[in-house]
Structure formats: structure tokens, C-alpha cells
Amino acid sequence: MKDLSREIWKALESLRGSVTADQAIEVLLYDAALHMGMPESESDRTHREWISLKDADAYAELADSRAALLFASPSERLAAIDDLLSRQARADRGVVWISHLPAKRIAELAGDADKVRCAFDAALHPALLLSQQGKSVRFISADYAASQLAIMISTIIEAQLDVVTANPFSRTDEGQFDAEIIMSPFGLRISSGADIPKSTLSVLGENERSRRLSSDPVAVADGLQSPCPRVVVSVYDAMMFRGVGVEPIAREALVESGRLQAVLSVPSGMVFPHTGIATSLLVLGSEGTGPLNVRFVNLSDDRFAGKTVRGRREVKPASSWLEALHANLSDEQRFAADVPVSAIREKDYTLSLERYLLPPAVIAVEAFLSSRRARHLEDVVELIRPLSMGKEEDGEFMIREAVPGDIGDSDFLEEPKKETLIERAQLRKARNQRLAPGDLLLSVKGTIGSVALVPAEAAVDGESGFWTAGQSFMILRPKKSEISSVALYEYLSSGSVKEALRSLAYGAGIPTISIKDLKEFRIPVPSAEEEDEVVAAFQDRQDRLAEVRTILESIEHARDASWPHRELQRARA
Known part of the structure; x- marks a missing residue:
């Protein structure tokens, strides 16, 4: 198949100067689809590009590419098209294409369904694979370019694909299906809910006048409205833990619906190689009494993924995401965990894999704490959250603000290098987060888990020159009746404990630990001898x-x- 792709690419190279690489691929598909019986679409942009080449000398090379493509079998044609489209970053052309292996794994999640609805551009390749299996498949997208691409490829590979151009969330297309695959664009702002059914909006506590919706929580609500016994919904990873907008409402509705069967955590680049976005695939079952447990699957595990030379995790050819949903789990297997719904409620409906599928270091910490008297962090320290001081060019007072770079190789915080001038009006706020000897600084944003003791020589007197902390830190001031500064530092500086703290972090960009999780982090209280x-x-x-x-x-x-x-x-x- 690589030979066929190389032959096609070699012929398409001659079109450079006449059309772009992306245009050359689409013109080739259009030309091939016409030869397979697709009617011409004179209003289509690709038709106009094709016409411009029809009478040019370069058309002979295009014809050679088309002949090579159509000479192959239908399955070989789809493989060659996949190779062509996977090489191109197609965001500028308005079409998202998932390569063969992840598309195949997603299609397999439809199970033994005979009738499948595939919604949005990213679901096109799974839709084509399912249609090749003889299943009745509808592909629906609001994007005209994606719909045209679907028509062209399905014609070329001789597959029956029902293509509908409409907003999948509107649910205006009629039909009964056994399964749905919903792969809406991540983080897409939905300016108005006017074309979204009220039943979908009601899941989120919204109405048709809403102006603050985004595609991910709407995709969850839309999936819950589907009557299909199997629904697969893709969302970006931050949707699993963030407290933004209606996202927490969507997660609670999902869990309490009883339909959530599994959460598959997909590493960044595995499904969408042109982005660094980590994603989650939600698998929903039939309406009615749902499972007592939700299975969390780590698709970064070596049984599912292998690293490439670029460091990105890619799908292993012999793996099966569908089998992972039902595989028997032993204590030694750490690729998945069955979590009671009650435990998800206790964690405020957070659906992040890291909260339930614990790494070995976290398990070691839990075992250590199980045999000891332990308290929540908020019970043994006063937590002081630093506020932004701002900056005044003509400020009369100078403070030294600690940043993570001031934590060196020693156990103590070095003298902060960042000097900030402030006005007297800001001085009271700065005093409230003045560092004192014996305080601990714990990084809770960015470089999670870095910790340092404030030394005895820290400047504390006067109105100028004293030390404060930046917003990446939380100041921990031990309550002397519970634990000493040194003992608390020794515990928090352990590699296993740092990893446990990192497992609490959330955030697609800059990882952060919430104040709630930090307060509830358990600390062992040593005996006097210890x-x-x-x-x-x-x-x-x-x-x-x-x-x-x-x-x-x-x-x-x-x-x-x-x-x-x-x-x-x-x-x-």
C-alpha cells in the first residue's frame, strides 16, 4: 500500500504551482469519484479547481494518479486515501481526519451494531470503515466540505454511506440506530442554543437563550439524549475535571444517568496527531438501571500504545479498546480500574483517570498512611494562598517575591531574586503573605510538588525587603501542636509523595492542584520519638x-x- 501512496504522491508533485498540496488531494478524490459515477457539483470549490486543471497539461499526471488509485481494491483505495490525508494538517481546509488505527479502534467501540450514526468531521473515517463492513451508516456534519469529502471517498471505495449536511446537535435527521459515535470539535463555542433541542439544554440547566455553551458539555448532553444502546462521545481531557461553566453539571448528569459504562483516557496525539490535546472517550450504555461501577482505561499503557521517534504515543496494531471494556482485571494489572459510582460521587463527579487508576507511588503512599495516624493537611497547617501584588514603577516599598526557580538543590528557599515595588495601599496585602522562618512553600501550579523550607535568615522585619511568595505556591504554616516544619518538609519532599500530589493536578495547559484537594491531602503525624x-x-x-x-x-x-x-x-x- 505504501507503493501505491508513493506512486500517487509522485504524480501529484507535478501539480505544484497549479494547486496546493491539499487542493491536489481533493481534486484527485473529486476526479476519481466522478469516474466512479458521482455527479458533478458545479457549485463546489473543488469542482472549480478541477475545471482549472481539466484542460491543462498537468491533468495527465492527475489522470495517472486517479488510474493508480482506482486500479486497487476498495479497501486498498481507502488505505491509500488515509495515507494521503494523514500527511496533511487539514485544519485550514475545515476537515479533521483521523488515521487508520485510531479510527478502527473507535469504530470497533460500536460493537455489533448494524445501524450507526457518526456525527461531526472527525467521525468520518470510522464511518467509512463501518460502511465497508456492510453496516448501515449515516455520517452527519454541519460542514459542507466534510460532507463532500464523505461523498467522494464513499463513492471511490464503493461503500454505501448516508451523508447528511446538518448540525448533529440539532437532531433534525430522522432514523433509528443501534449505536452512535459523536466526535464534536473540542472547545467550540456555541453562541446560541437556538438549534439545540430543549431536552439537551435541560440536561445542562440551560435554555435556548444560552450564550455560554461549548461543544464538549453539549456533546455529553447530546449523547444522553440518544436512545441508542451504545454511544461513544469524545471530549477533551479538561472536560473530565474542570469546574468551568456547565461542565460539572454535564459530568454529574452523565454519572447519575446510570448510562456511563467506561472512560477511556487517550494520550495526546494518539487520535489527533496534529494537536497536543489529550482526550477521553466516553462509552454509554442503554437507558435504565446502569452499572454500579465505571471502568476507567488507560490507553497510554504499553498494551495499547507504543512510542514513536517523535515521542508521541501511537496505537499498537494488535491492541483492542473494545476488549479492554470487558477484560477481567487482576491486582497486578494496572491498565484499568472499575470504580464504584459512589466513589465518583465522593470526588465531586471528577472523571479524570488519575483519580482512580493510581500509579505505584501513590499506592505506596496509601499503604504507608494506612498504618499511621493521619490528618488532613488543613488540620496540621495554616494554608495561605498568595495573591497577585501587581507592580508599581514608582512604588515606595520593595518586596522579594519567591518563584519556583528560587528552590535550589538545598532544602531551604534561597533569597528570592524577584524584586517588586509596591505602593502603601498594597502593603497590607503583602504583609498577609509575608514568609516567616519555618514556613514551607509548596508549588501547586506548574511544577507541582516542589517544596522548600523558609530559612531562619529570611527577611521579616520592616516595611520593605521582606520575603513573600508568588502565585505558583501555597504557603504552609505548621500548627506546632501537630507536626514540626522539618517533619512536614521531609514527608512532602519524598518522591512518592510528590507523585501523589501530581496525581491530583488538573489542567490541559498549566497543571494546578485545587485548594479543596490540597486541604484534604493526608499527612502522617509522627510520634514524639519519630x-x-x-x-x-x-x-x-x-x-x-x-x-x-x-x-x-x-x-x-x-x-x-x-x-x-x-x-x-x-x-x-
Whole structure:
């Protein structure tokens, strides 16, 4: 099949200068579809591009490409078309194309359905694969270019595909189906709900006058309105945990519907290689009494994914996403977890894989805590959330604001390098987040889990020059009756505990730990004997580090006293 693709590409290369690479592919498909009996569409943009080449010398090369494509079998034609379209980033042409293996895995999630509705551009390739299997398939998209592409490819591969150009969310197309695949564009703003059924909007607590909807929660509500016994909905990963707009309402409605059977967590680039967006596939079952458990599947696991030379995870050819929904799980298998609906309720309907499929380090932390007296973090420390200080060019007071880069190799925070001028009106706010010796700084945004102790020499006096913390941190001020600063630092600086903290983070761009999750993070309370042991070990480490620093300083002095450093320093002086 690669030979066929190379032959086609070689012929299309000759069209450069007449049309772009994307246009050349679409003109080829249009020309091939015409030869397979598709009527001409004179109003179509691709028709006009085809006409411009029809009487040109380059058309002979186009004809050679078409002949090579149509000489192959229908399945080989689709494979060659997939290779052509997968090479192009097609966002500028308005069509999203999923390559063969992820499209095949998504199509398989339809199960044994005979009639399938595939909604939105990204569902086109799964729709074509299902139609090749002899299933009755409808492809519906509001995008005219996607509809035309669907007609052209289905004609070329000799597949029966019912193509409808309409907003899939409007549910204006009639028909009964056994399964649906809904793959709406991620994060698309929906300016008005006028063409969305009231029953869909009511799931989200909205009405037809809404102006703040986006495609992902609407896709969830739309899937819940489908009567099909199997519905697959793709959403971007942030939809699984964010508290933005109606997203939490959509998740709660999904869980409480009893229809959610599985959440498949897809690593970034596996389905949509031209973006870095991590996605989730939601699998819904029939209406009525739903399952007591929801299966969470990690498609980043080695049984499903392999790394490419670009570091992106790609689908393993021998894997099966459908089988993962029903596979028996043992204690040793960490690719999936069956989570009770009651546990999802307790986590405020968060559907992030990381909350339920725990990494080994998190399991180790849980085992450590199970045999000890543990308290929530909010019970053992005062949590102080730093606020933005702003910046005044003519401010009369200077503060030093700590950032993650001020956490060095030592256990202590280094003197913050960032100096910020503020006015007296801001001084009270700055004082409220003034760092004191013994405080801990914990990074809860960006580089999650970095932690440092505030040293005894931290500036605390006066109205100027004292240390504060930036908004990437949370200030932890231990309550002395519970745990010492040193013992808390030793626990939080453990690699396993840092990984446990990172498992709580959310955010598609900059990971962040919510204040609620941080407050509920469990901390072991050491006994008096353990406290003494921790403090003694910490002090011994500091003494040894001081000796190492002295040795390193003497080595540096010796270096400066030797040639050529000695002469160069004299010349510079």
C-alpha cells in the first residue's frame, strides 16, 4: 500500500504551482469519484479547481494518479486515501481526519451494531470503515466540505454511506440506530442554543437563550439524549475535571444517568496527531438501571500504545479498546480500574483517570498512611494562598517575591531574586503573605510538588525587603501542636509523595492542584520519638552539606589561583 501512496504522491508533485498540496488531494478524490459515477457539483470549490486543471497539461499526471488509485481494491483505495490525508494538517481546509488505527479502534467501540450514526468531521473515517463492513451508516456534519469529502471517498471505495449536511446537535435527521459515535470539535463555542433541542439544554440547566455553551458539555448532553444502546462521545481531557461553566453539571448528569459504562483516557496525539490535546472517550450504555461501577482505561499503557521517534504515543496494531471494556482485571494489572459510582460521587463527579487508576507511588503512599495516624493537611497547617501584588514603577516599598526557580538543590528557599515595588495601599496585602522562618512553600501550579523550607535568615522585619511568595505556591504554616516544619518538609519532599500530589493536578495547559484537594491531602503525624529522629537526621544532613560546600569553595579558590584564571582575573581587575 505504501507503493501505491508513493506512486500517487509522485504524480501529484507535478501539480505544484497549479494547486496546493491539499487542493491536489481533493481534486484527485473529486476526479476519481466522478469516474466512479458521482455527479458533478458545479457549485463546489473543488469542482472549480478541477475545471482549472481539466484542460491543462498537468491533468495527465492527475489522470495517472486517479488510474493508480482506482486500479486497487476498495479497501486498498481507502488505505491509500488515509495515507494521503494523514500527511496533511487539514485544519485550514475545515476537515479533521483521523488515521487508520485510531479510527478502527473507535469504530470497533460500536460493537455489533448494524445501524450507526457518526456525527461531526472527525467521525468520518470510522464511518467509512463501518460502511465497508456492510453496516448501515449515516455520517452527519454541519460542514459542507466534510460532507463532500464523505461523498467522494464513499463513492471511490464503493461503500454505501448516508451523508447528511446538518448540525448533529440539532437532531433534525430522522432514523433509528443501534449505536452512535459523536466526535464534536473540542472547545467550540456555541453562541446560541437556538438549534439545540430543549431536552439537551435541560440536561445542562440551560435554555435556548444560552450564550455560554461549548461543544464538549453539549456533546455529553447530546449523547444522553440518544436512545441508542451504545454511544461513544469524545471530549477533551479538561472536560473530565474542570469546574468551568456547565461542565460539572454535564459530568454529574452523565454519572447519575446510570448510562456511563467506561472512560477511556487517550494520550495526546494518539487520535489527533496534529494537536497536543489529550482526550477521553466516553462509552454509554442503554437507558435504565446502569452499572454500579465505571471502568476507567488507560490507553497510554504499553498494551495499547507504543512510542514513536517523535515521542508521541501511537496505537499498537494488535491492541483492542473494545476488549479492554470487558477484560477481567487482576491486582497486578494496572491498565484499568472499575470504580464504584459512589466513589465518583465522593470526588465531586471528577472523571479524570488519575483519580482512580493510581500509579505505584501513590499506592505506596496509601499503604504507608494506612498504618499511621493521619490528618488532613488543613488540620496540621495554616494554608495561605498568595495573591497577585501587581507592580508599581514608582512604588515606595520593595518586596522579594519567591518563584519556583528560587528552590535550589538545598532544602531551604534561597533569597528570592524577584524584586517588586509596591505602593502603601498594597502593603497590607503583602504583609498577609509575608514568609516567616519555618514556613514551607509548596508549588501547586506548574511544577507541582516542589517544596522548600523558609530559612531562619529570611527577611521579616520592616516595611520593605521582606520575603513573600508568588502565585505558583501555597504557603504552609505548621500548627506546632501537630507536626514540626522539618517533619512536614521531609514527608512532602519524598518522591512518592510528590507523585501523589501530581496525581491530583488538573489542567490541559498549566497543571494546578485545587485548594479543596490540597486541604484534604493526608499527612502522617509522627510520634514524639519519630519527630526527634527526623530532626536529628535533618540536622546531620545540613552539617554534612555544609562540609561539602566548604570543600567545593576551596576547590573553586584553588581553580582561581591557577593558570590561566589567575592571570585573567588580574587583567580584568
